[in-house]
Amino acid sequence: MKKSVPFTLAQAQQWRETYPTPFYVYDAAGIRKCVQDLYAAFSWNPGFREYFAVKALPNPAILRLLRALGCGADCASMTELTLCEKTGIRDIMFSANEVTTKEYEAAVRAGAIVNFDDITQIAQLEKVCKVPETVCCRYNPGEFQITNDIMGHLYDSKFGMTKQQLFDALKILREKGAKRFGVHAMLASCSLDEVYYPNLSRELFTLALEIREKLGITLSFIDLSGGMGIAYRPEEKPVDIFAVGEGVRRVYDEILTANGVQLALYTEMGRYITGPYGYLVTSVIGEKHIYKDYVGVDATACDLMRPAIYGAYHHITVLGKEDAPPETTVDVVGSLCENNDKFAVDRRLPAVQYGDILAIHDAGAHGHSMGYNYNGKLRCAELLLENGAVRMIRRAEKPADYFATLDIDEAFSPEV
Numbered sequence: 566m567k568k569s570v571p572f573t574l575a576q577a578q579q580w581r582e583t584y585p586t587p588f589y590v591y592d593a594a595g596i597r598k599c600v601q602d603l604y605a606a607f608s609w610n611p612g613f614r615e616y617f618a619v620k621a622l623p624n625p626a627i628l629r630l631l632r633a634l635g636c637g638a639d640c641a642s643m644t645e646l647t648l649c650e651k652t653g654i655r656d657i658m659f660s661a662n663e664v665t666t667k668e669y670e671a672a673v674r675a676g677a678i679v680n681f682d683d684i685t686q687i688a689q690l691e692k693v694c695k696v697p698e699t700v701c702c703r704y705n706p707g708e709f710q711i712t713n714d715i716m717g718h719l720y721d722s723k724f725g726m727t728k729q730q731l732f733d734a735l736k737i738l739r740e741k742g743a744k745r746f747g748v749h750a751m752l753a754s755c756s757l758d759e760v761y762y763p764n765l766s767r768e769l770f771t772l773a774l775e776i777r778e779k780l781g782i783t784l785s786f787i788d789l790s791g792g793m794g795i796a797y798r799p800e801e802k803p804v805d806i807f808a809v810g811e812g813v814r815r816v817y818d819e820i821l822t823a824n825g826v827q828l829a830l831y832t833e834m835g836r837y838i839t840g841p842y843g844y845l846v847t848s849v850i851g852e853k854h855i856y857k858d859y860v861g862v863d864a865t866a867c868d869l870m871r872p873a874i875y876g877a878y879h880h881i882t883v884l885g886k887e888d889a890p891p892e893t894t895v896d897v898v899g900s901l902c903e904n905n906d907k908f909a910v911d912r913r914l915p916a917v918q919y920g921d922i923l924a925i926h927d928a929g930a931h932g933h934s935m936g937y938n939y940n941g942k943l944r945c946a947e948l949l950l951e952n953g954a955v956r957m958i959r960r961a962e963k964p965a966d967y968f969a970t971l972d973i974d975e976a977f978s979p980e981v
């Protein structure tokens with residue numbers, strides 16, 4: 566599918582006058598439609614809720630937008646809990662591993678559903694608070710039917726409990742006063758397969774029946790977590806969320822309805838909700854021709870690290886040259902003193918010039934939030950596009966922000 570950008574060169578040029586590049590732009594309309602379609606696809610399930618994975622895009626303006634659409638939030642740290650508190654999100658899933666007592670205290674105080682990653686974490690929580698009424702346990706089945714013919718294994722995944730531990734944990738939690746129980750599993754990352762959720766559901770629904778039979782506990786919810794992929798490449802097909810919802814409904818009817826069980830389904834998607842609706846906008850600041858041809862831009866891997874660390878593909882549009890033929894093969898690079906600071910390698914692009922503006926696609930999740938300050942680079946601004954206009958929802962860092970955790974004017978002596 567041809568990848569397009571929901572703004573024009575003229576708009577980006579105008580924005581650049583107020584907000585120097587690089588900056589992120591998020592398309593509110595795109596996010597809204599995505600969430601509305603998700604809720605429509607699962608409307609057959611009373612109680613369905615999306616707990617947006619905050620780590621994907623931890624901006625208060627985005628969280629408010631999602632809250633207004635009925636989303637809760639999935640958190641894994643104190644600051645993520647604070648973000649929920651400040652943006653009025655009350656429906657919180659706390660899905661973290663290696664949790665400190667302080668974090669448990671904060672999560673329980675925020676009224677979050679605690680999703681235990683390990684059986685030993687129950688005692689960890691009890692050091693500071695009582696077991697809450699609603700709890701969840703994270704399952705790691707060891708191996709898992711990824712697609713209809715591929716079996717995946719999770720023996721080296723640090724997340725979740727074995728089945729025996731999960732049963733023991735549920736028993737202990739019941740003894741300690743828990744009343745509503747859920748089970749969670751995340752067995753894929755960036756899956757474009759429409760059978761991923763249905764297959765995961767089959768695994769977890771079957772487990773729910775086994776839990777009812779062996780422990781007499783009827784689960785109140787099952788959390789299918791995140792892992793839903795997006796079409797980073799033009800040749801990939803985006804997930805049809807209605808087909809996914811329908812696939813899960815069939816498995817639900819076959820396994821749960823047929824056995825007289827009703828429970829709510831939760832998801833904790835991050836990438837799927839905001840990923841395709843975020844663009845990193847950057848200006849061309851140089852070109853270089855040595856053994857290969859390079860286009861230099863003012864963004865770096867500090868703004869978007871996925872290509873550098875995963876070799877991830879992010880589509881690039883040269884604004885104003887959407888229909889120009891791709892005449893050149895270039896590496897699009899940032900200015901870090903690291904040779905992996907490349908947004909694209911051997912990419913076919915229209916010929917670019919100094920000052921051209923590039924939009925790097927699918928940067929709306931795990932983009933700005935994974936940013937860092939290597940080489941003294943400052944984190945860039947975030948803008949929200951709504952009704953054709955942008956509003957700044959996070960300013961760019963200034964040098965003073967970089968120095969905020971020390972005193973740059975103080976003479977450091979070895980004694981201090």
Ligand SMILES: *Cc1c(COP(=O)(O)O)cnc(C)c1O
Nearest residue numbers: 618660791792793833834835836
């Ligand atoms: C990262 C994460 C998610 C979101 O993953 P996406 O791939 O962005 O959908 C959801 N739940 C948990 C527990 C996670 O760690």
